[in-house]
Amino acid sequence: xQLWTLPLMWLIIGAFLIAAAVTKSGLAQxxxxxxxTRYATSYRSLIVMTxxxxxxxxxxxxxxxxxxxxxxxxxxxxxxxxxxxxxDAASLGLSVFVATxxxxxxxxxxxxxLNIATVGFxxxxxxxxxWLKYMAIPGVIATGLMLALHLLVFKQTGPVTIDRxxxxxxxxxxxxxxxxxxxxxxxxxxxxxxxxxxxxxHIDPAWVALGVAVGLSLPVVGDVLDAxxxxxxxxxxxxxxxVGALAIGTVGKVTGxxxxxxxxxxxSEPPHDPYAFAALVGGATMLIHMVLGSALACMSIVAPxxxxxxxxxxxxxxxxxxxxYTAVAIHYLFPFQHVTILLGQGEIGxxxxxxxxxxxxxxxLVVLFVIVVVEVTWWQxxxxx
Numbered sequence: 001x002q003l004w005t006l007p008l009m010w011l012i013i014g015a016f017l018i019a020a021a022v023t024k025s026g027l028a029q030x031x032x033x034x035x036x037t038r039y040a041t042s043y044r045s046l047i048v049m050t051x052x053x054x055x056x057x058x059x060x061x062x063x064x065x066x067x068x069x070x071x072x073x074x075x076x077x078x079x080x081x082x083x084x085x086x087x088d089a090a091s092l093g094l095s096v097f098v099a100t101x102x103x104x105x106x107x108x109x110x111x112x113x114l115n116i117a118t119v120g121f122x123x124x125x126x127x128x129x130x131w132l133k134y135m136a137i138p139g140v141i142a143t144g145l146m147l148a149l150h151l152l153v154f155k156q157t158g159p160v161t162i163d164r165x166x167x168x169x170x171x172x173x174x175x176x177x178x179x180x181x182x183x184x185x186x187x188x189x190x191x192x193x194x195x196x197x198x199x200x201x202h203i204d205p206a207w208v209a210l211g212v213a214v215g216l217s218l219p220v221v222g223d224v225l226d227a228x229x230x231x232x233x234x235x236x237x238x239x240x241x242x243v244g245a246l247a248i249g250t251v252g253k254v255t256g257x258x259x260x261x262x263x264x265x266x267x268s269e270p271p272h273d274p275y276a277f278a279a280l281v282g283g284a285t286m287l288i289h290m291v292l293g294s295a296l297a298c299m300s301i302v303a304p305x306x307x308x309x310x311x312x313x314x315x316x317x318x319x320x321x322x323x324x325y326t327a328v329a330i331h332y333l334f335p336f337q338h339v340t341i342l343l344g345q346g347e348i349g350x351x352x353x354x355x356x357x358x359x360x361x362x363x364x365l366v367v368l369f370v371i372v373v374v375e376v377t378w379w380q381x382x383x384x385x
Contacts, residue, residue, distance in 0.1 A: 002250070003243050007206035008120050012242060013234055014209025015062035015112030018188065020233030021216045021224045022060045025184040026174065028070050031056065033171040036074060040167065043088060043160040044151065046078065050095045051147045054103035060188055062109035062209075064340050065235070068100040072349060077170070079350070081163045086350075091154035093349035094359065101330055101340050102146045106139035107132065108205065109195070113242055114295060114329055120246050121303035122321035128195035128205050134322065137378050142330055142370045149366055153359050180224055187212050187222070245300035253304045262305035270313035274376045274385050277313065281306050281320050282371035285327035286364070293336050295328040316384060323371055331367040333360040 003009045022028045035053055040046055050071060057067045075096055079089045104110035108119075108131035119126045191212040195205050217225040225233070252258045265284055271277045285306070289298040306320035332338040335345040335356050345351065379385040 001243065001247075003120070003246050006120070007204040008116050009206075009239070009243070011109075011116055011204075011206035011209050012112050012239060014206060014213050015109055015116075016234040016239075017213035017216070017225060017229060018191065018209060019061045019063040019066045019112075020229045021184050021213075022188060023066050023070060024229070024233075025180040025224055026178065027181040027184045027188075028057055028060055028067075029074075030171075030174055030177070030181060031060065032071065032074050033167070033174065036078070037164060037167045037171055040078065040162050040164065042162065043084075043092075043156040046075070046092055046160075046162070047095045047150060047154075048147065050075070050092070051099040051103065051143055054096075054099040055106060055143070058103050058107055058110045059192065062107075062112045064100045064104050064111050065343060068097050068340060068343060069348070071096045071100075072344065076350075078162065078167070081166050082160050084160055085158035087154075087157045088160060090349075090351040090355050091150075093344060094154070094351040094355050095150055097341050097344035097349055098146060098150060098359065099143075101332075101338060102143040103139070104340075105142060105326070105329055106136050109209075110139075111329070113238055114299075114325065117242055117246060117296060117299060118303075118321050118325040121249055121299060121307065121324070122318045123307070124316075124318050126318065127198045129199055133382055134318070134379065134384055138326070138370060138375045141374050142326075142366075145366050145370065146330065146363070149362060150359065153362065154355075183222060184216065184224055187215050187224075190215075241296060245296040248297075248300040249304045252301065253308070258304040258308050261301070262309045265305070266309055270309055270315075272313065274315075274380065275372055277310075277315065278323055278372045278376045279368070281309075281323045282327050282368060285324045286331055286367065289328050289331065289337060290333060293334075295338055298328050299324055319379065319385060323375065326371050326375065327367065330370070331360075331363060333357055333364075 032053055035049060035056065040049055053071055054067065061067045072093065075092055079092060108115050108128045191208055194203060194208040198205060213225065216222045266280065271280060285302050288302055292298045292301065303321055303324045306324055307317045310317060310320040332341055334353055335342040341356060376385065
């Protein structure tokens with residue numbers, strides 16, 4: 001339970017509450033409609049739109065679940081009105097959830113559980129701007145490559161007619177901008193500003209997130225969150241899962257399991273070439289992830305020995321932590337190997353295991369390219385390596 005004494009846990013809780021406020025106020029839905037009514041014109045533009053909206057909404061909603069479900073609710077209405085065939089509808093549904101995993105890597109608050117757990121495994125203090133410095137460019141490139149791969153693997157198979165008039169009608173039903181939306185937007189902008197300037201004021205992002213959550217619940221200046229959001233707006237099972245996952249990592253380090261795993265799975269001498277090191281750590285993590293399934297469970301077992309292994313090579317512990325993170329965050333062959341992809345499987349997203357596997361096999365090469373070529377090269381440029 002040590003994690004409850006660290007800011008990381010409170011950043012997760014604050015992020016859940018901010019996500020609840022943005023969704024509850026209707027702000028996220030309004031922003032999504034603005035983009036949909038202007039740029040949704042064809043099958044290809046819809047796929048691109050899921051990735052663009054995935055990033056835009058990550059600025060407002062610091063958790064992938066509500067972002068993906070919100071986008072899917074809009075996409076489902078478009079699919080129905082456009083009379084898409086099942087193949088194109090499944091492709092579009094999958095793109096919503098795949099785009100969410102890709103765009104979540106760009107910002108520290110893009111995924112308030114997986115990203116923050118990564119920082120915890122590294123053992124370093126990583127600010128919002130630090131994450132942006134190290135992961136924004138690799139995240140954007142990974143997002144672009146995953147988008148290109150989606151359009152290559154899932155080509156349009158039937159006619160798609162976008163009824164933009166119907167979209168505008170749905171947008172008009174939202175009515176004028178409400179006070180709640182304005183208040184929520186102002187508080188979220190305040191959070192972003194404080195996160196970006198944390199190198200000046202040195203206030204931990206966790207206390208910023210909690211402060212904004214408190215502001216959103218105050219009378220007069222807030223009135224968006226209430227007592228019920230504490231129980232319904234926070235995914236407590238996920239929070240406790242993070243506690244358990246990080247505790248497993250700590251126990252593994254204290255008992256020597258991390259050292260044993262590193263000695264058993266990896267060569268005795270770490271490669272001195274950073275590209276070879278990234279290929280070894282990333283490849284090993286992806287293989288273990290395919291067996292374990294859960295991204296957080298895999299990180300809890302793999303990240304500590306990889307950090308220990310990197311220490312022997314004189315590499316910053318953040319490097320293996322981010323490599324392990326990338327390997328589990330954007331790589332999957334089956335839905336159960338990423339909880340966000342699993343969330344959309346079946347009735348919600350309209351796709352099945354076959355669709356994920358068809359995309360996941362070539363995705364393996366994309367992820368290895370991102371880890372070995374993009375990330376290592378970028379980290380050398382910015383001085384992390």
